[in-house]
Amino acid sequence: MKKTEKIKYLVFVLLIVMFSFVLPLLWKIITDDTVSYPFTYYSSVNKSFCYIDYSDKEIKRKDNLGNTYTDKQFDSILPMFYYRQLAIDGNLPDSLNGLDLSVKKIRMNNFFFRYRPANISRPGIKLYRLFESKSGKVDLEMPGDVFRMTIEGVEFINPENNEVIAGKSKQYSKILMKLGYEGPPKVVGCNPSARKAYEEGCFIVDQKNQFFHMKMVNGKPFVKKKKLSEDFEPVHIANTEYPDKRFYGFVFDERNNIYYISTDNYKLVKIPLPEFSYLNYNLLIMANMFYWNVASTTQKGKTIYAVDAKHLNVVDSIHYLPEKNQLKAFSKYIFPGALSFNSHKSKYLESKLRFEGFHFIWLNIFLLVLYNILLKWRKQAFKLPVLIGIFLTGIYGFLSALLINFEK
């Protein structure tokens, strides 16, 4: 094969790559539609999922038992979600399921936790912040430094002059080393926001799978250690610092389990989630004092589990399938795979080839025959690599072959 011919094949391949990116993208832009699921919340009153159905023009409020509700009735069966409205209307019950209710109590126990795969799959600057956890003030104050975790411990840096604060760094590192810390850490979980109820510091898992809780109390280091089991591989720690102080945050592990770090001696308590993958699923926990609504969402649908808040066992679940988009689904009959460089699941640039079966094979065969007819009409000889290219890549190969003349 001549050099120029080789370059022609290189152009052919590049054009195939270009079409495999551009054509599916255009198809997506033309056919894409929003995927929405009904708002769903587990009722602590009638012990069933209640949802707002937007599918018809009229908004319908229903529950899984087949009842339909008015706006006001819906508020009253979901007092843990609409407690503020009920309180304004004077309809907030004094007690529910044997527990006293008040706006303050509900607010203390409610929390929303959101997780997306891109929370983990992203490039990040590994500098963290430690606020004073006992400042005695309502609002947290900026600490005036950031820190990095090193092999020997901690290094605090002053942003004003970009220099390491030797004294403070030594103080923290000394305690960590004394407790047997071995850096660099596998995972560090810190909440950099100053807009939180209180500060619980950072959680660090080191090379020896030791779990450290590090915070600043009255300007001095506070470090506690807990040994984790050898086979436990944490991938992400999300500090929560919720008002009820039941737990410090959530830990995601390599086996797609989620735990909360209990404030009771750092016990890891598993959250029941039968189907979850930290790389593919979005997660939303809407919790109240009775039930946690744990919703996991992928492109294949949304599943919501009602989890008993006290014992953390699943009491009910509901699954929604996404609405079928016929035009979008038709793409698998045209395109033999689609190339993409970015996705909502990751902030990294990653080349991915999506493949959805062999539905395109009939179009590929048709295009191959069509190309041969065109060659005969042009009185040109066929080239085997081009024919193989068209057979394998269908419309991409066909269009690319039309743009290049392999004869001259």
Added chain:
Amino acid sequence: MIKAFFYKEWIKTRKYFALVVIIGLILEAYMFLKLGRSFRFAGYEHLWDVVINKNQFLFSYLKYYPFWAGLILGILQFLPEISNFRIKLSLHLPLKETRIIFYMLSYGVISLVILFVLLSGILFLGASHFFAKEIVSNYLLTTLPWFFSGLCGYFLFAFCAFEPVWKRKLVNICLSAFLLYFFFITDFPAAYEKLSSIIILCIIPLIGITMVYYSIYRFKIGVQASYR
């Protein structure tokens, strides 16, 4: 002969390329002046916070500069060659055409690499003065695809410019736009830090060089429109 080739390219590009270099230096000076202003207004700690936790990139003015620098150098070097088929004179010199093209491209690559190393060096030194090494490396990784786009813009301009047939030129432009798009897909800082992305960043300029040789070959043998 090499000296003569380099001198020829130097004569063609020196004035305008000097302007491109000056614009680059002014751009960097402006970015650092603006950074200084932001430090004064928002404070060091706040700005560090914005960079670390809000994924803010403070040197985004630089984004398209390397691409334009590469493209302009390509235009300065190759447009005079293709007008009135002047490159045919060079290609008839007693040297292999691949070597002639190699000298021409080397001049451009060396000029661009010197410019980009200079700008990256200033960025590195300036950023290292204000920010921790984690931020500096994140920033250099963010600008890496942009500098690669400069080299690629240069090669791909030559690839499109030397193509003798207009229909094919359009195909080349589309292909070049697609290859260049790779460098600007995302604005997220250090999004190209995975090895697979860095490999693609390196492969695209190599493809660009190969394509230039192919276009010049077609130009030399005088491919006509009917041949596509």
